Amino acid sequence: MVLFLVFVISIWQVWHPCKKTCILSISPIIFRTFFSYDWVGKISTLKLRFRFSFFIVFGLLFLLGCSTKKDAFVNRNWHALNTKYNTLYNGNIAFEQGRDELRNSYRDDFWEVLPVERLEVTDEVKLDSEDNNPNFIIAEEKATKAIQKHSMDIKDEERNPQIDEAFLLLGKARYFDQRYIPALEAFNYILRKYVDSDKLNEATIWREKTNMRLDNPELAIKNLQRLFKYEDLKDQEYADANAVLAQCYINLKAPDTAIQKLKIAQAYTKKNEERGRYLFIIGQLYNQLGHKDSANYAFDKVIALNRKSPRVYMVNAHLKKIQNTEVTENNKEALLEYLTELEENRENRPFLGKIYREVAQFHMATGADSLALAYYNKSLGANQGERKLSALNYQDLADYHFDQNVYKTAGAYYDSTLTNLDENTKKFRTIKKKLDNLEDVIKYEDIVQHADSVITLYEMPLAERTAYFEAYIDELKQKAEEAEKEKERKANAGFAAFAETQGGKENKGKFYFYNITSLGYGKNDFKTRWGDRVLEDDWRWSNKARTATVEETTEVQVADVSIGGAIADDEKYELDFYLDRVPTDVKVIDSLRDERNFANYQLGLIYKEKFKENLLAAGKLGAVLKSDPEERLILPSKYNLYKIYEESGSTLLADQMKQDIIRNHPGTRYAEILLNPQAVLAGDTDSPDARYAALYKMYEDQQFLEVITQAQEYINRFTGDPIVPKFEMLKANAIGRLRGFEPFKEALNYVALTYPNNPEGKKAEQMIAEQLPKLAAAAFSPETGSSGTGNWKVVFPFKIRDNDKALKLKKRLEDAIKDLRYRNIVSKDVYTLEDQFVVVHGFRSKDFALGFAELIKNNKDYRIKDENFVILSSNYKIIQVHKNLDDYLKQQLTPKP
Known part of the structure; x- marks a missing residue:
C-alpha cells in the first residue's frame, strides 16, 4: 500500500505542471492515511510479519527523506511538509500575533493625514542584537530554522518549494521590527534566487515598502511601475502595490497623484478595513488641497461602509464633514441636530471626547460662549x-x-x-x-490685585470695614450650611435608593454593623468629617496626625486678599481674626502703593510691546500717573503714553503728552528724542547701548565703584528701556567683585526676581543655582609643607590711595620677570573699596613662590622689599569672594600643633 501511494504521488508530480501546489494539496491525504485511527486499526488486523515489514519500509523512507543533499521525491516532499506544517506554520502564527499587537497598540492621529499602513515608525535605528518584539523574533527564528534545516540547494537550484515562503516570512518579520536593511536583503534574495516562485509579486511589493521606509520613494515608484508593466497581478496584490505608491507620493508631497492611487487601491482591495482607511485618507488629501466638496464625497463613502469598516473611520468622517461645513443661519439648526445625533448615539461613546470638542467649536462659532466652554471641559x-x-x-x-x-x-x-x-x-x-x-x-496683575485690595480695606472707615467682614462671615456660614445640607441630602438619597434594591431589602432591619451598605456610608461620612484617624485615645484632638479636609486647608480669600495657612473653625467665623490682618502701618501701605505703581508700569509696557493691547496699556500707564508714583516712573510712563496715542491716531492726546514732557521735563533724554528724533539712532553716543558699552569697559578696568554708581544712575534714567536688566546685571557683578559673596548673592537674587523672563534674569537664576553653591565655601585649603604642588601666587597688598606705588611695583615686577626669563604674569586686582593687590601668578609650588620673593628682595638689581605673602590659588579665590584676608593671615600665623 505504501509503495502504491508513493507511485501515485510520483506520477502526479511528474505530470502536473504546478509541483508545489499539487504535492502539498495531496500531502494532508498521505498524513491522514498514515495516522488516522481507521488505518491503524486495519494494520492491527494484519499479520505480525506484514506489520514488521511495513514499519521497516516506513523507517527507511523517513531516514532517506532527512537528507537535504539528495534530489529525490521523498526528500523534497518530506522537507516541504516539515517546512509548511511545522516550522513555517508556527512562525506565521507568531508573526500574525506580533502584527495584531502592533495594530492594537497603534493609535492613529486623525488630526493629520493618516499613513496608508497602520504602523508606528520611529527614528531610532534598530540592530539585530537589540531586544525587539518577541513575536517577530520567534517568527524570524522559525523562518531561519526552516532555511537552515530544510533548504535543498542542489546544483544552485532550490528543490524545496517552501523556502521562498520562509524568506518572505523572514523579511516581513524584520520589516515590522523596523530593521529595514536586513528585511531588504531577504526580499531581494527571493527575487534573485526564486525566479519561478509564485511569491515574486508579493516579495516585490514588500521590497518597495521597505525602500519607501528607507526614504527612497523614487526607487519604489520606479520598481512598482515596472511591476505593473510586466507582471500580471491579482486584485489584492494590485491594491497593495497602489497603496504603497500612494504613500510614496504622500511622502513626496504630491497629494493629487496619491489620491488617484488610493482610489485604485480601495476599488481592488478585498478588505473592508483597508477600503475604509483608504477612502478616509482620500478625504484628508482633498482637504489638504482645499477641495472640501470632494473631501466630503469621500467621507460619505466611508460613512456608507457603516459596520463593514472600523467605526473609528466613520465617526471621524462625520466630524470631518462638519468641520468642512461653514456655519450659517440657514444650516445652524441642521448642524446642531447632526452633532446631537452623534453625541446621543451609544455606539459613539469611545469617541465622545472628539464629538464634544466639535460641539464646543460649533457653539463658539455661533456666539454661545458659555455652552462652548462647558463642552470643551466635557471633551477634556x-x-x-x-x-x-x-x-x-x-x-x-x-x-x-x-x-x-x-x-x-x-x-x-x-x-x-x-x-x-x-x-x-x-x-x-x-x-x-x-x-x-x-x-x-x-x-x-497679582501684585496689583493684592495691593489694591489691602489699600481698599485700609482706607475703609472702621465701621464700614467691620460691616464688610461681618457680611463675609455670614456668607461663609451660609455656604457651610448649604454644603452640610447637600452632603446629608446625598447620603439620604443613597440610603433611599439602596433600600429599594434587592440588597437593601435583604439588609433591611439588620443591626447597623451587619448592614454592609449602612456601614459603608458610615465609613465614608466619618472620613469626610474627620479624615484618616489612627485608632488611639483622644483621636478627636486636632493636633493628631490626620488628613485635613479641603475646607481646613483652603486659603480664605477676603477682598482678594489671601489669608493663608490652616485656619481653625473657631477662627474662621471670628471678626477680630480678619480685622487684625488688615495692616495699619503707613509705611506698609506706602510700600504697597509703590509696588502697585511699578507693577502697573510693567503691565503697561508688556501690553504695549508684547501683546499690542494699546487700550489696556494706556489704562495701566494712566493709573500709574494718577497714583502719585515715584519720580523714576513718571517720565517713561508719559513717553509710552505719547507713543500709544501716536500709534492709535489720537493726535490731540499725543500732542498734549508731547508738550507736557518738553515743558515739565526739559533736558531729559525723552525730551531730546521728541525735539530731535535723530537722537535715537544706533550710533548716538548718548544712547543706552553706547552708555552700557562704556560702562562695561570700566568694569573690565576694575573701576567697580564707578560702575555701581553710574549703573544705578542709568537704571533710573532709562527705566522702561529693554537695556535696564543688563545694567542691573553689570551692577550685581561689580558689587560682587567689590563687596563679596553675600552682597553679590543679594544682588543676583534681585535681578532674578525682578526680571524673571529676561535673559539677564534667567542667567542670574542659573548662577544662583549653579555657581553660588560652589562659591559659598569659605574654608581655606591646607597649605602644609613648603613644597606642596599647585598654583601659587605672591601677593603685595596696597591701599587704593597708593595706586601710583602699586603701578610702579607692577612695572618693576614685570621687568624682573622678563630679565629672569620667567613666564609668570603680573596683575593689579581690586580687593575692597580701600584695598588692592599686586599679584604675581603661576608658581608651581610654594617653594618656587617663596624663592622668587626672596630673590627680588635680596638681588641688588631689584631690591623689592614691599610687604608680601605667598598663597595657594584656591585660597586667593576664597579671600576675593568672601573678603576674609584677615582670617587667612591669622590662620597662617597661628602655630601648628
Whole structure:
C-alpha cells in the first residue's frame, strides 16, 4: 500500500505542471492515511510479519527523506511538509500575533493625514542584537530554522518549494521590527534566487515598502511601475502595490497623484478595513488641497461602509464633514441636530471626547460662549488619553480667556497645553514663548490685585470695614450650611435608593454593623468629617496626625486678599481674626502703593510691546500717573503714553503728552528724542547701548565703584528701556567683585526676581543655582609643607590711595620677570573699596613662590622689599569672594600643633 501511494504521488508530480501546489494539496491525504485511527486499526488486523515489514519500509523512507543533499521525491516532499506544517506554520502564527499587537497598540492621529499602513515608525535605528518584539523574533527564528534545516540547494537550484515562503516570512518579520536593511536583503534574495516562485509579486511589493521606509520613494515608484508593466497581478496584490505608491507620493508631497492611487487601491482591495482607511485618507488629501466638496464625497463613502469598516473611520468622517461645513443661519439648526445625533448615539461613546470638542467649536462659532466652554471641559473629561485632543482643547480655552484679557486663567490653560505637546515642535515653542510673556502679566496683575485690595480695606472707615467682614462671615456660614445640607441630602438619597434594591431589602432591619451598605456610608461620612484617624485615645484632638479636609486647608480669600495657612473653625467665623490682618502701618501701605505703581508700569509696557493691547496699556500707564508714583516712573510712563496715542491716531492726546514732557521735563533724554528724533539712532553716543558699552569697559578696568554708581544712575534714567536688566546685571557683578559673596548673592537674587523672563534674569537664576553653591565655601585649603604642588601666587597688598606705588611695583615686577626669563604674569586686582593687590601668578609650588620673593628682595638689581605673602590659588579665590584676608593671615600665623 505504501509503495502504491508513493507511485501515485510520483506520477502526479511528474505530470502536473504546478509541483508545489499539487504535492502539498495531496500531502494532508498521505498524513491522514498514515495516522488516522481507521488505518491503524486495519494494520492491527494484519499479520505480525506484514506489520514488521511495513514499519521497516516506513523507517527507511523517513531516514532517506532527512537528507537535504539528495534530489529525490521523498526528500523534497518530506522537507516541504516539515517546512509548511511545522516550522513555517508556527512562525506565521507568531508573526500574525506580533502584527495584531502592533495594530492594537497603534493609535492613529486623525488630526493629520493618516499613513496608508497602520504602523508606528520611529527614528531610532534598530540592530539585530537589540531586544525587539518577541513575536517577530520567534517568527524570524522559525523562518531561519526552516532555511537552515530544510533548504535543498542542489546544483544552485532550490528543490524545496517552501523556502521562498520562509524568506518572505523572514523579511516581513524584520520589516515590522523596523530593521529595514536586513528585511531588504531577504526580499531581494527571493527575487534573485526564486525566479519561478509564485511569491515574486508579493516579495516585490514588500521590497518597495521597505525602500519607501528607507526614504527612497523614487526607487519604489520606479520598481512598482515596472511591476505593473510586466507582471500580471491579482486584485489584492494590485491594491497593495497602489497603496504603497500612494504613500510614496504622500511622502513626496504630491497629494493629487496619491489620491488617484488610493482610489485604485480601495476599488481592488478585498478588505473592508483597508477600503475604509483608504477612502478616509482620500478625504484628508482633498482637504489638504482645499477641495472640501470632494473631501466630503469621500467621507460619505466611508460613512456608507457603516459596520463593514472600523467605526473609528466613520465617526471621524462625520466630524470631518462638519468641520468642512461653514456655519450659517440657514444650516445652524441642521448642524446642531447632526452633532446631537452623534453625541446621543451609544455606539459613539469611545469617541465622545472628539464629538464634544466639535460641539464646543460649533457653539463658539455661533456666539454661545458659555455652552462652548462647558463642552470643551466635557471633551477634556471624556478624552481617553489622546494628548493632541487635550492640547487642542486647552489651547482653545487659553486663547478664549486671552482674548477676554483674563490672562491668569489663560496662562494656566497654556501651561496645560504644553504638558500635552512634544517639546521639539514649532507649536510647543510658540506657546512656550506666549506663556513666558504671560508669566510676567500674571505676576504683576497679582501684585496689583493684592495691593489694591489691602489699600481698599485700609482706607475703609472702621465701621464700614467691620460691616464688610461681618457680611463675609455670614456668607461663609451660609455656604457651610448649604454644603452640610447637600452632603446629608446625598447620603439620604443613597440610603433611599439602596433600600429599594434587592440588597437593601435583604439588609433591611439588620443591626447597623451587619448592614454592609449602612456601614459603608458610615465609613465614608466619618472620613469626610474627620479624615484618616489612627485608632488611639483622644483621636478627636486636632493636633493628631490626620488628613485635613479641603475646607481646613483652603486659603480664605477676603477682598482678594489671601489669608493663608490652616485656619481653625473657631477662627474662621471670628471678626477680630480678619480685622487684625488688615495692616495699619503707613509705611506698609506706602510700600504697597509703590509696588502697585511699578507693577502697573510693567503691565503697561508688556501690553504695549508684547501683546499690542494699546487700550489696556494706556489704562495701566494712566493709573500709574494718577497714583502719585515715584519720580523714576513718571517720565517713561508719559513717553509710552505719547507713543500709544501716536500709534492709535489720537493726535490731540499725543500732542498734549508731547508738550507736557518738553515743558515739565526739559533736558531729559525723552525730551531730546521728541525735539530731535535723530537722537535715537544706533550710533548716538548718548544712547543706552553706547552708555552700557562704556560702562562695561570700566568694569573690565576694575573701576567697580564707578560702575555701581553710574549703573544705578542709568537704571533710573532709562527705566522702561529693554537695556535696564543688563545694567542691573553689570551692577550685581561689580558689587560682587567689590563687596563679596553675600552682597553679590543679594544682588543676583534681585535681578532674578525682578526680571524673571529676561535673559539677564534667567542667567542670574542659573548662577544662583549653579555657581553660588560652589562659591559659598569659605574654608581655606591646607597649605602644609613648603613644597606642596599647585598654583601659587605672591601677593603685595596696597591701599587704593597708593595706586601710583602699586603701578610702579607692577612695572618693576614685570621687568624682573622678563630679565629672569620667567613666564609668570603680573596683575593689579581690586580687593575692597580701600584695598588692592599686586599679584604675581603661576608658581608651581610654594617653594618656587617663596624663592622668587626672596630673590627680588635680596638681588641688588631689584631690591623689592614691599610687604608680601605667598598663597595657594584656591585660597586667593576664597579671600576675593568672601573678603576674609584677615582670617587667612591669622590662620597662617597661628602655630601648628
